Amino acid sequence: MWQYLPTLALLQTETESPVNRRPLPQDPMMRSLIAQARQMQLNRRTLLAGAGAGATALALAACSTGGGQAKPTAAADTSATDKTVNWANWAAYIDEDESGGYPTLERFTEETGIAVNYEVAVDDNNTYYGKVKDQLALGKDIGADTAVLTDWMAARWIRFGYTQELNHDNIPNIVNLNPALRDPDFDKGRLHTLPWQGGFAGICWNKEAIPGGIESVEDLWNSDLKGRVGVLSEMRDTMGLILQQNGVDIAGDWGDPEFDAAIEVLREQVESGQVRNIKGNSYLEDLKSEDTLAAICWSGDITVINAEAGDKWEFAIPTAGGTLWNDNFLVPIGSPRKANAEALMNFYYDPEVAAEVAAWVNFITPVAGAKEAAIAIDPELAENQLIFPNEETLSNAHIFRSLSGAEEQKYQAQFQSILLGA
């Protein structure tokens, strides 16, 4: 971008050639006034022209990579000399102690000598992507050596070449990865990503207001709940549940007709006022304030708000099926500390460490053997189906299939048109 700066030198140039106009009046005061005015005019013009040219050049330089489809190249790894790792993760997504420290991370630093700079930098897949996408496209370091992102966003990063390939030799504990998660359609063989935690999207309800409970997405459309139902602004979870209610296997082969039918269901419920609101993480506020009495929810959250605000809510995977998602470690293309990031992943794939984290965050750990390790910590926890689901629970939750770029654009546009109303 700096090669354009010489254009800015125009700012200082002044056109000396006088423009031929009528002779100046005799009065010295008027003469000098007019001279001054002309001078100003010329200066202003050259200035504006120079500034405009410079700014255009800058603007073009600043976003010249916007449409580029060339994939960036990976940064050289300096892990051997630089013993640090920067980890961008979500809030309340790792074990914490009372003083705000992270016990497992401290142990990792003790064992490996790698200092961890743990940052709660991701509060939404989309906003995080919006923040780092331009640096990623240029192959620059985004300040994170590993970031934790949801399946579909990780899929986009892999497709765009924004991730580095993992060296499985550095992650011997990868053998502990749950076999069901080894070959997702966006990353066969887990060459670019490793799951951190996972969870279900299902339905939840206020036990005091709905003592009988609800069983399916269809029950959310019951007229008793008019205006008191919330759904998630995460397309794959809300639409995944509705698609399954319509009898579609979301992991399988489905397309526009199935999606259109499901979108119509949602549109009807939103427009009739049955659905009160469509939100991301803040749906919990609505549950707590009882603006919503039943909602499409994420599994781990309900455990947390029950602990926070009294045991009032219950979560279930709907009879027709829930969605299962994972948030994944990946190494951004510009990170020069890939081996350190791999050491970190390896550490968290130790079943005992994984059990410790699972006991705190209440989400599903992808590490096989963590359940056995958890029995030693807290036998009751090991039986919690939302943290250590058994085969039966898992068989009712499905992973939303990967969408192509064009599908993503089309389906998101349809979904957003409901979120934005008319």
Next chain:
Amino acid sequence: MAFAAFQTAEVVPQAPRKRSRIALFLLLPGLLYLVLFFVTPLISLLLTSLQQPAEFGDIGQYEYAFNWQNYVTVMSDYWPHIVRSFGYALAATVFALLFSYPLAYFIGVKARRWPMLQGLMLVLVIAPFFISFLLRTLAWKQLLSDESFIITSLKALSLMAPDAHFTGTPFAVIFGLTYNFIPFMTLPLYTTLERLDLRYLEAGSDLYANPFTVFRKVTIPLSMPGIVAGTLLTFIPAAGDYVNASRDFLGGPDTQMMGNVIEANFLVLLNYPAAAALSIILMAAILVLVGVYVKRSGTEDLL
């Protein structure tokens, strides 16, 4: 200004030229700043708004073009949101003016005799600024939720239908906008009313005008600078606001404003040209509306 020029012209005829060079030199840092952080982004925005999807590109990949149809598309897709934005902003401005005028009048005119009271009331107007605007809006969302004391009381008094709710409705959004922008309306009104010369009002009464006529013919014209400044300070940010109308705050799916549409296009749909085109439309519309308003109210000199 013209007067100063006369004076210098008489004393040293050569001075202005030299001086203008130095002035230009001194202007440079400011100009550079404007070019880097205002003109450049603006041009970048304009260029983005004209982009078209890259051929065989993935989601969010665009290339430079002169695709002015982007403007037509966003206008036809989002005209309700555009109308709604300006409608809500107008309503909020009118309500803010109605609430703020008596308040500012009281602080600036009636409370002149008690400087302590005046100071205290000004602090009360400004105090909410000490708390984040997001937190205050979230607090209102809780205060006005379905099971809250306010809403249950209104329902018990039959002032609200039993199955009605407040959050997520246009009323909630306009309420939020009004509440959040009241200080911006009150302060400029206060500064003009504080200087209001009461002898004019006396003169009006002496000429047999009733209090209402005095207010209409004397007070309002004299406080016009404050009214114009206050309405501009309220209307412009309110039209572009996306917090109050956001589904996470006081809005719902049918109260989304332009800011929310821009956010969704930018962050979720990765439709950068549409987001940029909407931003330009928003800026241009505000510029035109404000220009007409300032012209009509005859206060160009104030700007």
